[in-house]
Amino acid sequence: MTEETSSFGTMHLTKSRLESLSDGIFAFAMTLLVISINLPDKSRIVQSQAYATHLILSLYSDFFHYVLAFLILGAFWLSHHIMIHPVKTLDRIFIWLNLGTLLFVSLLPFSTSFAGDFPDTSLGAIVFEANLLAIGLGMFCQWKYATSSHRLVGAELPDEFIRHVALGTLVVPGISFLGILIALTGNLYSQAVYLMLPFVGFLLHHYHRNDRVSSA
Amino acid sequence: MTEETSSFGTMHLTKSRLESLSDGIFAFAMTLLVISINLPDKSRIVQSQAYATHLILSLYSDFFHYVLAFLILGAFWLSHHIMIHPVKTLDRIFIWLNLGTLLFVSLLPFSTSFAGDFPDTSLGAIVFEANLLAIGLGMFCQWKYATSSHRLVGAELPDEFIRHVALGTLVVPGISFLGILIALTGNLYSQAVYLMLPFVGFLLHHYHRNDRVSSA
Amino acid sequence: MTEETSSFGTMHLTKSRLESLSDGIFAFAMTLLVISINLPDKSRIVQSQAYATHLILSLYSDFFHYVLAFLILGAFWLSHHIMIHPVKTLDRIFIWLNLGTLLFVSLLPFSTSFAGDFPDTSLGAIVFEANLLAIGLGMFCQWKYATSSHRLVGAELPDEFIRHVALGTLVVPGISFLGILIALTGNLYSQAVYLMLPFVGFLLHHYHRNDRVSSA
Amino acid sequence: MTEETSSFGTMHLTKSRLESLSDGIFAFAMTLLVISINLPDKSRIVQSQAYATHLILSLYSDFFHYVLAFLILGAFWLSHHIMIHPVKTLDRIFIWLNLGTLLFVSLLPFSTSFAGDFPDTSLGAIVFEANLLAIGLGMFCQWKYATSSHRLVGAELPDEFIRHVALGTLVVPGISFLGILIALTGNLYSQAVYLMLPFVGFLLHHYHRNDRVSSA
Numbered sequence: 001m002t003e004e005t006s007s008f009g010t011m012h013l014t015k016s017r018l019e020s021l022s023d024g025i026f027a028f029a030m031t032l033l034v035i036s037i038n039l040p041d042k043s044r045i046v047q048s049q050a051y052a053t054h055l056i057l058s059l060y061s062d063f064f065h066y067v068l069a070f071l072i073l074g075a076f077w078l079s080h081h082i083m084i085h086p087v088k089t090l091d092r093i094f095i096w097l098n099l100g101t102l103l104f105v106s107l108l109p110f111s112t113s114f115a116g117d118f119p120d121t122s123l124g125a126i127v128f129e130a131n132l133l134a135i136g137l138g139m140f141c142q143w144k145y146a147t148s149s150h151r152l153v154g155a156e157l158p159d160e161f162i163r164h165v166a167l168g169t170l171v172v173p174g175i176s177f178l179g180i181l182i183a184l185t186g187n188l189y190s191q192a193v194y195l196m197l198p199f200v201g202f203l204l205h206h207y208h209r210n211d212r213v214s215s216a
Numbered sequence: 217m218t219e220e221t222s223s224f225g226t227m228h229l230t231k232s233r234l235e236s237l238s239d240g241i242f243a244f245a246m247t248l249l250v251i252s253i254n255l256p257d258k259s260r261i262v263q264s265q266a267y268a269t270h271l272i273l274s275l276y277s278d279f280f281h282y283v284l285a286f287l288i289l290g291a292f293w294l295s296h297h298i299m300i301h302p303v304k305t306l307d308r309i310f311i312w313l314n315l316g317t318l319l320f321v322s323l324l325p326f327s328t329s330f331a332g333d334f335p336d337t338s339l340g341a342i343v344f345e346a347n348l349l350a351i352g353l354g355m356f357c358q359w360k361y362a363t364s365s366h367r368l369v370g371a372e373l374p375d376e377f378i379r380h381v382a383l384g385t386l387v388v389p390g391i392s393f394l395g396i397l398i399a400l401t402g403n404l405y406s407q408a409v410y411l412m413l414p415f416v417g418f419l420l421h422h423y424h425r426n427d428r429v430s431s432a
Numbered sequence: 433m434t435e436e437t438s439s440f441g442t443m444h445l446t447k448s449r450l451e452s453l454s455d456g457i458f459a460f461a462m463t464l465l466v467i468s469i470n471l472p473d474k475s476r477i478v479q480s481q482a483y484a485t486h487l488i489l490s491l492y493s494d495f496f497h498y499v500l501a502f503l504i505l506g507a508f509w510l511s512h513h514i515m516i517h518p519v520k521t522l523d524r525i526f527i528w529l530n531l532g533t534l535l536f537v538s539l540l541p542f543s544t545s546f547a548g549d550f551p552d553t554s555l556g557a558i559v560f561e562a563n564l565l566a567i568g569l570g571m572f573c574q575w576k577y578a579t580s581s582h583r584l585v586g587a588e589l590p591d592e593f594i595r596h597v598a599l600g601t602l603v604v605p606g607i608s609f610l611g612i613l614i615a616l617t618g619n620l621y622s623q624a625v626y627l628m629l630p631f632v633g634f635l636l637h638h639y640h641r642n643d644r645v646s647s648a
Numbered sequence: 649m650t651e652e653t654s655s656f657g658t659m660h661l662t663k664s665r666l667e668s669l670s671d672g673i674f675a676f677a678m679t680l681l682v683i684s685i686n687l688p689d690k691s692r693i694v695q696s697q698a699y700a701t702h703l704i705l706s707l708y709s710d711f712f713h714y715v716l717a718f719l720i721l722g723a724f725w726l727s728h729h730i731m732i733h734p735v736k737t738l739d740r741i742f743i744w745l746n747l748g749t750l751l752f753v754s755l756l757p758f759s760t761s762f763a764g765d766f767p768d769t770s771l772g773a774i775v776f777e778a779n780l781l782a783i784g785l786g787m788f789c790q791w792k793y794a795t796s797s798h799r800l801v802g803a804e805l806p807d808e809f810i811r812h813v814a815l816g817t818l819v820v821p822g823i824s825f826l827g828i829l830i831a832l833t834g835n836l837y838s839q840a841v842y843l844m845l846p847f848v849g850f851l852l853h854h855y856h857r858n859d860r861v862s863s864a
Contacts, residue, residue, distance in 0.1 A: 017671070017729055023233065024675030027240030031248060031322045032679060038690060039329055042254060047336040056330070056343065067319065074315040081233055092853075099722040103715065106679045113687055114704070120695040127704065239449070243456030247464060247538045255545055258470060263552040272546070272559065283535065290531040297449055455665065459672030463680060463754045471761055474686060479768040488762070488775065499751065506747040513665055 015090060018098060019081075025102045026077045029109060033069050036113035037062040061119035065128065068194055069112040072172060073105065075197070076135055083139065083165055086153045087146050094152060097145055101138030104131055115191070122183040125190045129179040136173030143169055164208050171200050231306060234314060235297075241318045242293045245325060249285050252329035253278040277335035281344065284410055285328040288388060289321065291413070292351055299355065299381055302369045303362050310368060313361055317354030320347055331407070338399040341406045345395040352389030359385055380420075387416050447522060450530060451513075457534045458509045461541060465501050468545035469494040493551035497560065500626055501544040504604060505537065507629070508567055515571065515597055518585045519578050526584060529577055533570030536563055547623070554615040557622045561611040568605030575601055596636075603632050663738060666746060667729075673750045674725045677757060681717050684761035685710040709767035713776065716842055717760040720820060721753065723845070724783055731787065731813055734801045735794050742800060745793055749786030752779055763839070770831040773838045777827040784821030791817055812852075819848050 037059055045051070087094075111131040118124030146152040147162045175193050183190035253275055261267070303310075327347040334340030362368040363378045391409050399406035469491055477483070519526075543563040550556030578584040579594045607625050615622035685707055693699070735742075759779040766772030794800040795810045823841050831838035 028679040247460040463676040
């Protein structure tokens, strides 16, 4: 009798609980991002319209990274659910791959803060991009592990769907890798690569639809 | 075969999961508001009753904005649930409209902190009011998108209910718009407009009841 | 047709959603309490065993208030569940009483931080005790509103249970009121009154058991 | 009639609610750990690649403790679920043992921050290790209380499973105790003991499997 089939083994960690911890960490990390927009200490605040205007304008880099990080985490959260839905059983390795990915999700408020604090160096952008690269690779590994030889998913899951989701998890890492390359050349606006995301997302979606129609 | 009807498409993102992420972000943003009431660094604290009294009184603007923001977020959370209940299916656009709204929910602790830090400038109030305006408009867009031609709601949902909820989501944005106008004249107490909220809420509720009785 | 019985009214806010928001706010507030134990800015930290020892000992007041606040919030969370279980329907007033209570739950990390920062003034203790008083009174009001003429609870709910829960919600406010009185005399250790909590809790529990046996 | 069997007693606190509060506190504490990686105040930041590189390298101790604390909390969360699954009824003592354990879970962001701030003193490591020791002992006590004479678990739960889980909850406390002993000798790298965790985990898992096979 293997532990996996035993009624008192680790399998009691149901999918719903893993999803609930993951949802919690995604929601908190997305909300905690706001801490990266930091106001100066109260004692240094001057009560004038000019100072207030200057302050809010000086936060442009913080705002930009906040919006970017929030929306990309939203996209990852969406992927996480599309990905975890067809998973039928859990094992320890999958759970640890998921926890490892969440470690980088929960690190994003730091990287966002760091990138917002260093708008004029390429290292700020690289740390931010490397963090997103790590989340995306973590999700790719989870999916590969779950679907290779249909390990944790049903046998009826079409290979075409498996390939499509795998491709989807690689979009953000791919763009992040491109961003890191650009940043390494000393360019300070490498984060602009993420503006490609909606277009790549649309193309992938469109290609997937055509692929399915043609294979139907 | 369109993706929407496919059994392996994005529709696996069930409503319950969207609600759970939304509830998490609402609850967390409401709790994080408390961070906007900031105490000075410990090294600058003087251990005297007079200093402690002075400090707590000097936080009046922080407290006022905390209470206001908490209760208005509570009202938005209530609207969110009334609104999402009749939604029967989800599509990508609706999910992104929801995430876009949550982006502004999660930004509110920043705006609240900013408004509390600048009680003597009108910009503080404007940032706070603009943030609430954005949340309300986001919710209005979600509802419009979901109900126009009964896109995501059942055909049996009465038009009168659709109009009533749409009107409800416009109350806070309308009052916020008024507040911004007042603040632009240089008035420093424009946030007082939100004291109208309970009365407008009551009127709307009352009008809705009469409307329903007369149409019965 | 009243809105309360209508199928598109506010009643769609199910109890489970209210509990989920409440659980979220309780869990976050309990975790956020840890922020009240504040370490000095990194630039002022000296890397020596003596300094580290001195620092951790100087936090005694922060630790004491953290433990106190965490356990009392735990007790309130327990009461909240005992209280909300027999509630059968929700109305707007009950929801707003609940949100008003949560406003003070979510404020507790501030009061705890304030009390920890002012161990040598009675105002620190008073703010902390007043916050707990407010949470307890909020819960008492919710319960009174829900049970008076069995408004939101089933007719079969025994009066004896209603009285017992009402008494239970008054324990923390009562002790807090006592603490405030003591603090007003200038005593700096008024928080010691909360050490009575386990004993009062035990007595109440015991009295309730006897009461039920004798009425059986 | 004892309260435990009464239909209006404390038993209304269902297991699902306790799990939901616990999941929330675990998820939030894991996300809040990121706050322990602290960036300097914006006014002291220099916009140069050299400063940014220096800064990120100087955070090595913060990163190390973040990763360690995140993964160990993940392991505790896993244990919590394995442990709570066979529990059939709840009583007040079990709930308070659980809340007491969560008090230390929620304290971990502080200890992690403290340990990261004092890489060059053994006290930093001791505080961190003592915190993990307390969480583990708390979980051991919960399990002992629940299973002794099968108090809260079903009679059919095999003794072998009870012993295995008890042993599992003692792994982190045991290693932490070892770490404290090493730190007390003045060694500054005592946290390295946690690198044993995966191996001990694997051995325990393996031994459990063999044990079960041989007893089958």
